[in-house]
Amino acid sequence: MTAPAAHQHDWLAEHGDYLYRYALARLRDPHLAEDAVQETLLAALAGSGYAGKASPRTWLTGILKHKIIDHFRRQQRETTLETPEDISDDAPGMDEFFAERGHWAEPPQSWGDPGSLLQQDQFLQTLQECMDRLPGNLARIFLLREVEETDNDEICKELEITPTNAWVMLYRARMGLRKCLEMNWLGGR
Amino acid sequence: MLDCKHATQLASQAMEKQLTFRQQMALRFHLLMCDACTQFTRQLQVLRKAVGQLGRHIENDERLVLSKHARERIAKAVAIQARQNDEARRNPDLDSTD
Numbered sequence A: 001m002t003a004p005a006a007h008q009h010d011w012l013a014e015h016g017d018y019l020y021r022y023a024l025a026r027l028r029d030p031h032l033a034e035d036a037v038q039e040t041l042l043a044a045l046a047g048s049g050y051a052g053k054a055s056p057r058t059w060l061t062g063i064l065k066h067k068i069i070d071h072f073r074r075q076q077r078e079t080t081l082e083t084p085e086d087i088s089d090d091a092p093g094m095d096e097f098f099a100e101r102g103h104w105a106e107p108p109q110s111w112g113d114p115g116s117l118l119q120q121d122q123f124l125q126t127l128q129e130c131m132d133r134l135p136g137n138l139a140r141i142f143l144l145r146e147v148e149e150t151d152n153d154e155i156c157k158e159l160e161i162t163p164t165n166a167w168v169m170l171y172r173a174r175m176g177l178r179k180c181l182e183m184n185w186l187g188g189r
Numbered sequence B: 001m002l003d004c005k006h007a008t009q010l011a012s013q014a015m016e017k018q019l020t021f022r023q024q025m026a027l028r029f030h031l032l033m034c035d036a037c038t039q040f041t042r043q044l045q046v047l048r049k050a051v052g053q054l055g056r057h058i059e060n061d062e063r064l065v066l067s068k069h070a071r072e073r074i075a076k077a078v079a080i081q082a083r084q085n086d087e088a089r090r091n092p093d094l095d096s097t098d
């Protein structure tokens, strides 16, 4: 039973940059993305191997996706330890946005035509800066939701958080982002 | 009567899941009368599209590549792992103690 040595595809050369960009789109940190690529290639070597069912790239991307979610989960655990999330029906800590009796402190402004917004580099760049400024746990769950298009049940399962916790965090992420955009993009226009 | 704070919470939840009929009605009624929250719900849609688009920009930006340093580091780690695999394959009994 001499299993032939697994053919050593040069996955790093063929798919390294693709995997790096995939990771970067979700982790938004070059060093984390590099680490995720390394973990992925090591896991690919260590596992039972490429079975040839999907294309190697699809298979590697599947491994990478798990590595990214593992990273999110670890980060989530750490932040939960630091700040036990307040679980309540109401989203707490939103007083900066609302005045008494639930009225807007600063009502949202019109952003104009959404179609042309998405063509504006300045808008997208400010959005990126605003995302970088979000607390890490909010940015992560928001990216998982909106870039990975993970549904809510999946997010709760993967990050080991409650549905209430998930929606409160997504709500906070959205509130923070839109306020940041109004201050830095709309205000600076 | 829903206030803006709760209306925004419902609007955000509606991005995740189907609201109950009662919640939908309450939100719709609030939006009819409230321009600020109507803008807010539009902004949520823009945020979703824009964040997805940013992600795709990064994925498709071929200028973004592994740095030379990272590539070398990863290549080294992969080589070490591959060698260990080969050795384990050649000496399957290496780990057994008896």
Ligand SMILES: [Zn+2]
Binding pocket: B003, B004, B005, B007, B030, B034, B035, B036, B037, B038
């Ligand atoms: Zn309102």
